[in-house]
Amino acid sequence: MSMDPAELADRLGRWSAGRGPLYLLLAARLRRLVDEGELPSGTTLPPDRALASVLAVGRGTVVAAYDQLRLEGRISRRQGSGTRVAGPPRPGPRESTGAPVFLHLLEPRDDDVILLACAAPSAPPAMLLTAYERALPQLATVTSDIGYHPSGHWRLRRAVADHYTGRGVPTGPGQVLVTNGGQQALSLLARAFVEPGGTVLVEAPTYPGALEAFREQTTSLEALPVGLDGFEARVRTSDRRLELAYLVSTHHNPTGAVLPSLARRRLVAAAAAASVPLIDDEILAHLALPGQETPPPLAAFGETVISVGSLSKSVWGGLRIGWIRAPRPVIDRLARLRAVHDLGGNVTAQLAAAELLPHLETLCQDIAADRRARHDHLRAELARRLPQWQAPPVTGGQTLWVRLPRGDGDSFAQTALRHGVAVLPGSGLDASGGSREFIRIHFLAAPDTLTEAARRLATAWHAYGDGRDQGTPAPRSMAV
Incomplete structure (x- = not known):
């Protein structure tokens, strides 16, 4: 041709x-x-x-x-x-990768390792099964529809739009693109906005899957403290072009922080003035612990904000439903890009998600008390067995950001794995090269599992402190 x-x-x-x-x-x-x-x-x-x-x-x-x-x-x-x-280059296989280890830590395992590195519900809730029961009969009524919906099925796009409108962010279905989970949403945004040599501004630390999505498009990642603190000064004084800015404004991954309303307003205004697309990762936004109030979505403070959502953390990862909420021209551009790689997601899953989404707040409230109990239980076990560790409480989300009193998270993660617990070393979440003294662990497991995990971590820490296991860096494949 x-x-x-x-x-x-x-x-x-x-x-x-x-x-x-x-x-x-x-x-x-x-x-x-x-x-x-x-x-x-x-x-x-x-x-x-x-x-x-x-x-x-x-x-x-x-x-x-x-x-x-x-x-x-x-x-x-x-x-x-x-x-x-000739086509894109085809590099040979690598033994390890700095990307999130979806195969290493997400594939089923037959060993006795307790996985505290990957945070997600361990089973689909009953409400999801009910949603599928309501969705399946809808397939019998389908006519004149070949099933390809690159922008997402209209029922789910409408449900997501109504979801945002109910949260104070007026939205139409044309402002929504349905994706196969939040990770695909981030990958699409990276492909759409990031040019080689361009700079992406991220928090330090942040969600490692986002870092890898951006690294696929550019090697230039610039980090600011959580909440993108210092953003205004950065855009005012630097001559380096910014392609995107990315943050997790509510129940930050991994620290659990929540950006206050005033800071949200200032950040959105500064990004709009500098013409920098601002991505707000809202995947954890609904996971507040009981009695905790959260500010309005970042998109409530400006129409240019691009919001990313997903049901993987609040419902179940196996559902593979995510979305992007953005201005219509952005959605149209992303839909064209997605069509090159993916003609659309599973229609049945989208119909079930459309049935479930209006009840998402109820579902999250129903499980909040149990998540609070597990959060408190794990912190109590760590305080009892590892009083030197600093594991501050969080107001929502799924993880604890733990500071080790000595050593580094990379070498300790390897020690912990040898003692039967997988934890996430902080360096893999920090584009600035910092956070080496931290590890991230989740508190979603059953209380008896969390008790056993804390016992194993204590045993690993004693071995690490004795010097028998220090100095061996964890493989990059631990980052997820």
Whole structure:
């Protein structure tokens, strides 16, 4: 297939927007088109002069961009046969990865390790089963629908829109994109907004899955304290281009912090003034402990906020339902991008989610007292067995952010694993390279399991403190 110069120019869009040499900007945009499949392998690209003429640049700019992609293996150039797309590079398999370990810690295990690294409900609630019972008969009424819904099924988009409207954020279905969980939502946003060389602003520490979604698109992550404290000064004094800013404003992962209303208002105003897209990860927002009030959603303070939600933490991870709430042009752009990779999610699951979503607050309130009891139980066990550890209480969420009195979380995580407990070392959650003295553990397990986990952690800590297990860093595959 030969690509017409004008057609390629249309696909390139505003490729020259940004800083840096034109050939690098052109190479970056072509790279994304190749990697995302919009320029399939084998496609013949326009000759240097023809593309340069359409783009109104010198021929040397196109030659240099093509040469850059040739060196990366994404295109091939042979005299007489033109320039062809070779496809994205195919690196060989790696033994380990810095990405969240969805296979290492999420796959079923047949050993006796207690998993305190991954926080999510351990079984679907009865309310979910009821939702499926109500959803299944709806399939019998489906006609003239082939089942592909890249933006999400209209029933669920309407339910998510009503959910936000009920929380004080007026929303229409056209402002909602349904995704296969929150992780896909973050990956789509990273692909849509982050250009190679661009900078993403994150909290330190933060959710490691978000860090890896952004690292897939850029190596430039810049960290600010939790709540993006210092954001206004950052955008005022730095000349580095910001592609995105990301935070978990309510029941922060991993610290449990909640951003106050005044700070929310100031942050949203500053991001809008600087034209920086602001992503608010709301996946834990509904998980307040009893008696705790939370501020309005970040999106209530400005229409430009992009909200990410999911039912994985509040209902069950196996449901794989998430969403993005954003201005209509953003949703339309994300839907086009998703269609390249994924023609839509499971319709039955979306119908069940639409039945369940109006009752989400009730479900979260019903389990809040039990989560409080488990939170208190784990903290009491840690205080009894490991009084040197600092494990502050939280007002919501699912995890404790524990400071170790000595050593580091990476080497202790390896020791803990040898003693039958998987914990998450803090360094994998911190793009600044800090938080090495922390570990993250969840409190969702049954009380007797939490008691046994605390006993094993104490045994591991004594071995670690005796020096028998210090100095061996945990593998990067512990980060999830």
